[in-house]
Structure formats: structure tokens, C-alpha cells
Amino acid sequence: MAGPRVVIIGAGVVGAALADELSSRGWTELTVVDQGPLPATGGSSSHAPGLVFQANPSKTMTELARYTVEKLSTLDVDGQPCFLQVGGLEVATTPERLTDLRRRHGWLTSWGVEGRLVDPDACLALHPLLNRDRVLGGLLVPTDGLAKAVLAVEAQLRAARARGVRLLERHEVLDIRTEADDTTDGDRVTAVVTDRGEIPADLVVCCAGIWGPKVARMVGMSLPLTPLAHQLAWTGPLPALAGQTEEAVRPILRHQDADLYYRDRHDRLGIGFYGHRPMPVSADDIAPVDSSPDMPSVLRFTADDFAEAWTETQSLLPATRDAKVEEGINGLFSFTTDGMPLLGPSPDVKGFWVAEAVWVTHSAGVGRAMAEWLVDGHCSSFDLHACDVNRFEPHQLAPAYVLARDCRNFVEVYDILHPLEPAGAPRPLRTSPFHVRERELGAFFLEASGWERPQWYEANEPLLDRWDIPVPGDWAARMWSPIVGAEALATREGVALYDMSALKRLEVSGRGAAAFLQRLTTSDVDKSVGSVTYTLMLDENGGIRSDITVARLARRRFQIGANGNLDLDWFTRHLPADGSVAVRDITAGTCCIGLWGPKAREVLQPLADADFSNEGLRYFRARSAHIGAVPVTALRLSYVGELGWELYTGADMGLKLWDTLWEAAQPYGGIAAGRGAFNSLRLEKGYRAFGTDMGHEHDPYEAGLGFAVKTGKGDFIGRAALERRAADVRRRLTCLTIDDPGAVVMGKEPVYDGDRPVGYVTSAAYGYTIGKGIAYAWLPAELATPGRALDIGYFDLRIAAVVAEEPLFDPGMRRLRGLAGDAR
Known part of the structure; x- marks a missing residue:
């Protein structure tokens, strides 16, 4: 063709x-x-x-x-040759960087790329120009090189x-x-x-x-996207490299402690530097090819910006002390937010x-x-959801936002960043109606899709008198507080308010809405008004595009709990041409509180003009009601594994809803709880997170979500491919537990069966209710057997872990359904 x-x-x-x-x-x-x-x-x-x-x-x-x-x-x-496979060597000159190289080695092992940590002598043997006194160790990747x-x-x-x-x-x-x-x-x-x-x-x-x-x-x-200038300089001939006829014989070298990298060019060295001030350029201001003296992507070298790089280079590579910088450019490269x-x-x-x-x-x-x-029509070799150009929220396309974040990413390109590292300016951008109350409670905010989202609340520090919260190791203890554990346990014992406003909310309506959603999802969502369905969306290859909740609020109107703008884009692309379906993003005009815990009904029912008993509103059902003076849409869902509801209202009434629930919750010891507690509780319950635990490369059966596939409902996108994949499940998303209370991993660490790397961690947290660390991991299907002993590679440690039955908490679903009994 x-x-x-x-x-x-x-x-x-x-x-x-x-x-x-x-x-x-x-x-x-x-x-x-x-x-x-x-x-x-x-x-x-x-x-x-x-x-x-x-x-x-x-x-x-x-x-x-x-x-x-x-x-x-x-x-x-x-x-x-188009590639010189000389290897890649990253060196550490600080203890912090040496620790980070162990983390990076873990990534390589997780993703199946050969790499090994080497001591200072081995670094010197690999790259003899190094100053042995400066180097604490290195990370070698033999298959890296020069393109x-x-x-x-x-x-x-x-x-x-x-x-x-x-x-x-x-x-x-x-x-x-x-x-x-x-x-x-x-x-x-x-x-x-x-x-x-x-x-x-x-x-x-x-x-x-x-x-x-x-x-x-x-x-x-x-x-x-912003083009930013990046400095690249070349030394004159180095006596130490005299006679080198091959272009490159030493590994490419990164000295990320100083934002530097190096490469051979016969008897000279190339020096790249990211440590200078950001130098953004508008795409409109880049000269046309024919009017540029060299090439349009090359700007004049600014020697003053390079002075620090040259001083550091002469310290790390003493052989350069007898040379000079003979040429240099400020070359333009693309950076994104x-x-x-x-x-x-x-x-x-x-x-x-x-x-x-x-x-x-x-x-x-x-x-x-x-x-x-x-x-x-889909990519089968790579999971591209994090690269999709349609992933951005509208504010993330604002020129001021793009410029600020792109410049920040230039500055941080070689920095050691914690996985929970909060974004910098511009902040705050999106705040829920509850933000003023959250600040009064001492919320520690992280960011989610531009939303300021509480991770924990300093006001809950007195709860630490009730429980002895284990403290994780240094890395996991960053962006963390023992209050996280106290909030999790307080939720299990009483009742807590969670700000769920960062959840993407879509409205699908019209005469064709039910058929449209049936075509896009794996579950049967064409059910009675008031039904709520957890379901998946697949691509044509049977890979998971997203997991969503679909609440049927009227015969022709559905509310979708989505994962982000890619879901909106997917819906929009599949709209029928006859205008029978409309999709609308209602996130900004609404807000959501998760009211969860065994005492949630005691708080909510006296405020409501509707029946919120087990019989009045069953699990996975929705209804409209008034909570005090506030009209709400209540969905009986709980991603923390406790009795409760997601309560939605307009942004104009959000603060009133918070205040109404807060006042009613105080006699029951009610608290506000943050995302740290939420993550711990959802892992105890075994709930998956799209984009972290699973993505386009995974199918529902591998991910433990086969229950959300209803093949009897008729055709849906991805069904044919899924039927083929169902017969050959070779890997599984698996729950691991860790007995050592200080050994909390963070995600992306390799999992070992003996000395053999066999998989990698997705989500992890400490389970404060069960008293164990929790790590979900992708493993070969034959290893996903409860009781199987494995190890997790965590920096320079091997942490003992065991495959566990899931869910770890409330396997009988009694707590979620508001029934009495021990859930553990």
C-alpha cells in the first residue's frame, strides 16, 4: 500500500x-x-x-x-558509523549524588537496561582524565554512547x-x-x-x-515548548589526548553535581553546561536558515556564562588545565513544561x-x-500517555506558564528531584473552594494538574499522641510527616474530609450518550438512573487508556470521574457526527469532598433531606440531595475503603458544604485528611491508579481488573484484541508487603527473585492499618503467588518482601458496605 x-x-x-x-x-x-x-x-x-x-x-x-x-x-x-557505543559514565562528587546514582541504577534495572555501579578506581580506569580525589563513585551504562x-x-x-x-x-x-x-x-x-x-x-x-x-x-x-540556549564548548588540543586518532574512546561523561557533561572529539573535549541562567528564545525570533551566519539554532557563545563551568572542569579533569576553550556555541534545544x-x-x-x-x-x-x-491507530511498542500532546489542562498552555515551567526544567535538568517534589512558580494556580479552610488547618500542599492539593494538615499533629507512627528512611521521609499516618488511622476509626476537587469531572449528555459510553467502556454502563459503574477505556490493542467512574444522573446525562485531559480528548475524538452526544468539562465549576470513615453516616444523615442508609443509597449508587442548604450529587464510592460518599456541588457552594460537614463532624472527632493518608488507605484496599500502576501497555487481566470487563454487553473498543490477550497473561500487577516498618519504598524500584531482576514497583506506601509496608509491582505471572519471597532493590539495599493476597484490608467489603465486623 x-x-x-x-x-x-x-x-x-x-x-x-x-x-x-x-x-x-x-x-x-x-x-x-x-x-x-x-x-x-x-x-x-x-x-x-x-x-x-x-x-x-x-x-x-x-x-x-x-x-x-x-x-x-x-x-x-x-x-x-551513526553511533559510537563508548558507554556512558555518570560520576558523583558528593555523597548525595552517589546515593542518587544508586537510585538511577535501580531505574535501569527496572527497565531492563544493563548498568553497574563502579568505585572511584574503576571510574579512573574508564576515564583516565578524572581527578581521583574528586570522584566518590560512578554509574556505568555500557550501551550508552554518541549518536x-x-x-x-x-x-x-x-x-x-x-x-x-x-x-x-x-x-x-x-x-x-x-x-x-x-x-x-x-x-x-x-x-x-x-x-x-x-x-x-x-x-x-x-x-x-x-x-x-x-x-x-x-x-x-x-x-x-520553549527553545532555550544551552552552552557547548570545545577545548583546544589536550596533551593528554595527543595522538588519539579515533573520535571517541572514553565513555561519555556526566558530572551532574555541576550541571556538566563531556565527550571526546579526537584530541579535544566537548563540554556541555546547564548551570548557566536560562536563555529562552521565541520560535518567531529564530533567524531563517539563509540569513544566519552559521545555523539558526546556534547563537553567539557567552563566555561569561561559561566561566563557572570551565573552573569546575579544570578541577574535575586536571588535564584541561593546560588547554583553553577555543570555540563554543549557545545551541538551541526544546524544553517543555x-x-x-x-x-x-x-x-x-x-x-x-x-x-x-x-x-x-x-x-x-x-x-x-x-x-x-x-x-x-495506536502505538504497541511504547506507552505514550505521558507524551501525548493533549495531556495538558488549558492553564498549562498559557504563555507565561509555559515560559516559567520550561525555564525551571532547564535549571533542574540535572538536579536530584524527589518524586513528590512540588512544582515551583507560578503557584498557586487552581484552588478549591475549601482552600481557605485548608490553609487555616496548616495544610502542606503539593500540586495536581495545577490544583493545590493537601498532603497532610499540621492541625492534626495532636493525633500523634494516640499512635506511634513508624518513621521511614531518609528518602521516603521527605515530603512526608508522621501526621500522614495519624490521618490514615483517624479515618479508619472515625470520619475525615478529603478534598477531591482535583479529580477531573466530565458530563456526557444527549440522546446517544448511553450508546456512546457503551462503545467506549468495558463495563455495562447502560443501567438505571442512579447507577455508578467503575469501568475501563481501552485502545484498539486492548491496552488500558484510563479507568473511570460513570454515574448515570439522568436518562440522557452521565457524570464521569476521569483521570485527566486525555480522557476528555478521547471522548471528544469519538463523538458521533450526528450531534447526539455532548461532552463538557465541568471540573472548574464544581468541587468534591470525600466524606469517609465508619462514622460518616452519623455525620451526614442528620444534615440530609434524603435517606443515606444502606437501603436508601446502596454502594455504587448516586442521588441528588441537600446537605443543609447545599445541593449535592452524592456518589456512594470510597477509594479509601471505608463507608462514605463523594459529595459534589457547585464551586459557589463549596465552602458552605465544607463548613457544614466540618461542624457536624466535630462531635465525632472528624478531621481533614490529605493525599498522603489517601494513598496509604487506597493501597491497603488494592485500588489501582492509572498512570502509576497501569497504562496503555497493560491490559485489564494483567492489571487485576478483569472484573471490569463485561463481554456480554456487546462490542466495545479494544474488545477483539482483549479476547486474544486474555488467553496469554504473562505478567501481573502484584501486591507485595514489607515487614520492616522503616523500609518504605517510593516506586520504580527493581524487584528481584534471588539475584535475577524480575519486575518493578509501581505504587508504594506504608499501610498504617495493617502495620506493613505495601508495594505494588509488575511481575511475571508465575511469580505472582501469595507467600512468594522476593526482594526490592532500594538504593544500595535489598528489602525483603512477600507476595500477598489482596486486598489487604476488608476483603469481605463489609466496611465499604456499612456492615459491622473486623475488616482485617
Whole structure:
């Protein structure tokens, strides 16, 4: 098949990789267009230093990098290799960095990449230029190396051209033509307009890199991307490297304590520096190729900004003391607000796609991922939910927000960041109606989708007199307080208010709403008014796109508890063309309190004008009511495993709802509780979190969510693939418990069976009710047997863990259903 007419804008490492991958899958009606000369077009790829380090806290990013290494290692241009696999060495010069290298080694082990920790002598043997007195240890990844970006572009474009792909250099894109699309309310692409004519197109993929925001605006799309200058300098010849004929013989080197990296170039060294001030540039201000003296992505080197880097380099690598910095650039690279790429289709213009904010490290992997997505309708090799360009909330596209967060990510690119590290300015952005009360109670806030969300409340410190809360190790004790444990136990014994306003809320309505939701979900949601259903949404490959709750509030109106903007995007893309269904984001205009605990009914019933008894409102049912003067929609759900309700009202009445419930809860010892307690309680109950415990790469049976699949209801997206996958479950999301109260892990740690790494941790917390640490982990199915002894790699420790039956708390569901009895 020739495939649709595709125009790829940008012939850097991403555009070249995509052209190669698409054409290898039979799509040959491809045109690659770039304003510069091929293969060095003048963008970031043309000056990229080429360092490929695979260690990353994101499994997806590591896998994209691994594929890039594997592919580029097979490519050459007239005998010149496109990848020099010299290995990668990260060194520590502080105890904190040495500890962090152990964490990074854990990521590599979790994601299946070879790496090993090495002592200072081994570091010196690997890289003899190092100052032995400065180095405390290192992390070696033998498969890392140097990507020759321009050669990689040429090799992949040659392969694409041989399959019939058309390459157009020196064609500046001026506009993208669109016309009304008969199947949607939006437009669709028809052509790319260049200074040398129009190119007809059914699909346009923007791989323009630092020009990406400018190109995307041609179809009215905002990209949260900022080009920032990054310093790269080259020394003159080093006597210690005299006679080195090969371009690189030593591992690429990172000195992240000082925001530095190094690479060989024959008898010279390249020095990259992230420690200088952020230097953002607007995509509109980047010079055209023909008017730039060197290349548009290269700005004048600012020597003053590099002074600190040179001083530190001479200390770490004494051989450089006899050399000088002979050349340097401030090269432009793309940064995003969360450090992840921007991949996927436009939400408004059919046929316009982006593959942006991708560095050389991940380029070939992204090329493959995008090719699969375009050809098959989904990506089967990588879980791209964290890279999807449609993941952002509206405020995250505001220019001021984008600039501030992109600059922060530049500053923090080599920093040691805790997984719960709160975001910096601009904050606060989104606050619930309860925020004023939460501040009065001394809330410690973290951020969720821009919302200020309490992690715990200092006002609950007196609760510590009632319980002896175990203190975890140093890393887990950051962004933590023993109050978290007290709030969890207080919830189990009494009643607590949880701010659930950060939960995404959608309204689906219209005459076709029920059929629409039946098609998109795995459960039967076409039930009576007042029903609430936990269900999944799948892609065509049977992978989990999201888990949601669907509350039928009227015959033609449903409220959805969603995970984020990707769910809204998925719903919108699948709307029927006949206008029979409308989807609306109601999050900003509403708020939610979770009122949970064994005394929740004693608090709520006297306030209500409706029956909230077990018979009056059963588990997983919804109703409208008044709580005092406040109209609410009450859903009898509980993600902490206790009796209670999610209570929704308009934002205008939110504070009144809080005050009403708070006053009524005080005689019962009611408290406000934060996300730290919530996470502990939900893991005791075995509830999964999308994006943490599971994603697109997993199916319901692997994830322990087969109960949410109702094959008898008829067809739904992903059903056919799911039926195939159900017969071959090779891995399972598994509950592990840890006896040592101080050994609380954080997630992403490797799991070992003896000395063999077999899986990785997803969510983890201490279970204050059960008195054990809890870690959910992906394991081979044959190891997911209760009682099986395993180990978790945590920094330089091995923590003993045991596979446990789940749920750990209330297996008979008595607490949730408001029945008496011991839940443990």
C-alpha cells in the first residue's frame, strides 16, 4: 500500500526517523520538507552533541532511548558509523549524588537496561582524565554512547528515499491549508504551503523542533515548548589526548553535581553546561536558515556564562588545565513544561500531528512510536500517555506558564528531584473552594494538574499522641510527616474530609450518550438512573487508556470521574457526527469532598433531606440531595475503603458544604485528611491508579481488573484484541508487603527473585492499618503467588518482601458496605 499523502515538516533526527519508519511500513506517499539543506538543515540536530544516556525515571523514555541506541548502532553512511557505543559514565562528587546514582541504577534495572555501579578506581580506569580525589563513585551504562546526529539523519533519509519518499530541501513552510471537515465541527489539513509551491497532504506531521510552536500556530494549536540556549564548548588540543586518532574512546561523561557533561572529539573535549541562567528564545525570533551566519539554532557563545563551568572542569579533569576553550556555541534545544515530548494529533484539526521536543537520545524511538500510531491507530511498542500532546489542562498552555515551567526544567535538568517534589512558580494556580479552610488547618500542599492539593494538615499533629507512627528512611521521609499516618488511622476509626476537587469531572449528555459510553467502556454502563459503574477505556490493542467512574444522573446525562485531559480528548475524538452526544468539562465549576470513615453516616444523615442508609443509597449508587442548604450529587464510592460518599456541588457552594460537614463532624472527632493518608488507605484496599500502576501497555487481566470487563454487553473498543490477550497473561500487577516498618519504598524500584531482576514497583506506601509496608509491582505471572519471597532493590539495599493476597484490608467489603465486623 502507498498509504495516505503525508508531509513531514522538518528533516532533523525526528523527521528522518519518522520517514524511515513510515516508509518501511509501506507508506511511501511521503514528502519530507525542510527550510535548510540536507542532511544538516540548521536545526538542533545539526549541532547536537549526540550524548545518549538511557537512565531515566520514565520507563517510556528509557525504552525510546534504548530503541534509538539499537537502531542507530546498525546504521552507517558510506562506512561511517551513526553511533559510537563508548558507554556512558555518570560520576558523583558528593555523597548525595552517589546515593542518587544508586537510585538511577535501580531505574535501569527496572527497565531492563544493563548498568553497574563502579568505585572511584574503576571510574579512573574508564576515564583516565578524572581527578581521583574528586570522584566518590560512578554509574556505568555500557550501551550508552554518541549518536552522530547528522549521519543518522542522512542514513535514515537515504533509506526512505530508496523506498520512494520525496525529500525537499530549502523549502520554507509558510502555511498549512485546511478546509471544513464534514465529520467533525473542525477542519482538516489539505496542503502545506511553501515558498516554492503547495504540497497536497492528507496528514501533516510537525517535526520542526525549535520552530514547532510557529508551525503549530498555523493550524491554531498551542505547543507548550520553549527553545532555550544551552552552552557547548570545545577545548583546544589536550596533551593528554595527543595522538588519539579515533573520535571517541572514553565513555561519555556526566558530572551532574555541576550541571556538566563531556565527550571526546579526537584530541579535544566537548563540554556541555546547564548551570548557566536560562536563555529562552521565541520560535518567531529564530533567524531563517539563509540569513544566519552559521545555523539558526546556534547563537553567539557567552563566555561569561561559561566561566563557572570551565573552573569546575579544570578541577574535575586536571588535564584541561593546560588547554583553553577555543570555540563554543549557545545551541538551541526544546524544553517543555514537564520535561516530556509532545506527540500526537491536534485536538481540533484532523490530520495535523506533532512529534516535538524530542532530543537525539529518543529520536529513533519516537520515529517508530509515531509510525505505529499513524499506521495502526495506536502505538504497541511504547506507552505514550505521558507524551501525548493533549495531556495538558488549558492553564498549562498559557504563555507565561509555559515560559516559567520550561525555564525551571532547564535549571533542574540535572538536579536530584524527589518524586513528590512540588512544582515551583507560578503557584498557586487552581484552588478549591475549601482552600481557605485548608490553609487555616496548616495544610502542606503539593500540586495536581495545577490544583493545590493537601498532603497532610499540621492541625492534626495532636493525633500523634494516640499512635506511634513508624518513621521511614531518609528518602521516603521527605515530603512526608508522621501526621500522614495519624490521618490514615483517624479515618479508619472515625470520619475525615478529603478534598477531591482535583479529580477531573466530565458530563456526557444527549440522546446517544448511553450508546456512546457503551462503545467506549468495558463495563455495562447502560443501567438505571442512579447507577455508578467503575469501568475501563481501552485502545484498539486492548491496552488500558484510563479507568473511570460513570454515574448515570439522568436518562440522557452521565457524570464521569476521569483521570485527566486525555480522557476528555478521547471522548471528544469519538463523538458521533450526528450531534447526539455532548461532552463538557465541568471540573472548574464544581468541587468534591470525600466524606469517609465508619462514622460518616452519623455525620451526614442528620444534615440530609434524603435517606443515606444502606437501603436508601446502596454502594455504587448516586442521588441528588441537600446537605443543609447545599445541593449535592452524592456518589456512594470510597477509594479509601471505608463507608462514605463523594459529595459534589457547585464551586459557589463549596465552602458552605465544607463548613457544614466540618461542624457536624466535630462531635465525632472528624478531621481533614490529605493525599498522603489517601494513598496509604487506597493501597491497603488494592485500588489501582492509572498512570502509576497501569497504562496503555497493560491490559485489564494483567492489571487485576478483569472484573471490569463485561463481554456480554456487546462490542466495545479494544474488545477483539482483549479476547486474544486474555488467553496469554504473562505478567501481573502484584501486591507485595514489607515487614520492616522503616523500609518504605517510593516506586520504580527493581524487584528481584534471588539475584535475577524480575519486575518493578509501581505504587508504594506504608499501610498504617495493617502495620506493613505495601508495594505494588509488575511481575511475571508465575511469580505472582501469595507467600512468594522476593526482594526490592532500594538504593544500595535489598528489602525483603512477600507476595500477598489482596486486598489487604476488608476483603469481605463489609466496611465499604456499612456492615459491622473486623475488616482485617
